[in-house]
Amino acid sequence: MSTSPVSYQPTNIVLAKVKGYPAWPAMVLEESLLPPHILSKQPKSSKSTTTSTTTTTTTVKKIVPVRFFSDDTYIWININDIKPLTKEDIQNYFKKSxxxxxxxxxxxxxxxLANDPPDMEQFIKYGSKGVPEESSEDDEVLSIPAKKKQKQAQSPKKKTKDNKIKKEPIKSKPKPKSKAKPKAKPEPKPKPKPVVVNEYDDDWGLDDFNKYDKSTGNYIYETEAEQQKVFKSIRI
Known part of the structure; x- marks a missing residue:
């Protein structure tokens, strides 16, 4: 004998189990009230199954949208991963906790929150924290006085004897003049060195030629007397 699947309706309080997380209290939501970004994530495989008996025919959705309490996360979950969360289940949890x-x-x-669930529409809109409390400042009418243009009457300045006395500016003491250093005399420009030009006599180079040494072969004429005679005649 097969048991018919449980049909979950909006506002039902359930205990949902997601892989990797502890079982968590949640509320089944009405699809038409979901935010657009959550409604757009509805799985394509979330088809309904129809069960019929001799007397009634019921349509059960395989996947329903829920929102977790305290965490405020939405999820489209398979009905096989949720179960009804009763008041008794909640009390047993607190005893163990x-x-x-x-x-x-x-x-x-x-x-x-599951023990005392909020209104579904407010839960979808505001989450687990509920409707934010209105600040008392909104109820109070603040009366801000208009700013008065206060013109301060300027009282005429009384001429006193003190005003007639003009303050002489304090002359600053002249700074002592620094003694000028004596100018150094310019050094005399060095005279250009004269270019030495070798002067040569008319007999330039004759002494180098007038050598007589037969042992070394350094001679011109056969006899030294003849050679000396010739060179003397050249110098004259």
Whole structure:
């Protein structure tokens, strides 16, 4: 005998299980009230199944939109991953939670909201925090007095004897003149060195030729006397 699937309706409080996370209290929502960006993520496979008996015919949706309490996350979830969350289930959770050393405050808040759920439309619009409280400043009418243009009457200045006395400017003491350093005499320009020009006599180079040494072959004439005679005649 097969059991018929549970049909979840908007505002139903359920315990939803998502892989990797603890089971979390949530509310089933009306699709027509969902924000556009959530409605656009509706799975294409979210078809309805129809079950019929001899007396009634019911249509059950396989995937429904829920929003988690405290966390405020939306999700399209398969009905096989959720189950009804009763008041008794909530009380049992708090009994177990109080006995634990480490308490998940976010999850505890979710169970508290599930125990006393908010209005569905407000839950969709404002989330778990609910409608924001209006500030008292909106109710109070602030009366701001108009700013008066206050012109301060300028009282005429009385001429006193003190005003007649003109203050002489304090002359600053002249700075001592720094002694000018004596100008250094310009050094005399060095005289250009005369270019030495080698002067040569008329007998230039004759002494170098007038050498007589037969042992080395350095001679011109056969006898030294003859050679000396010739060179003397050249110099005259």
């Amino acid at each position: 109080n006995s634990k050393r480490k308490i998940d405050l976010l999850l505890n808040t979710a169970y508290e």
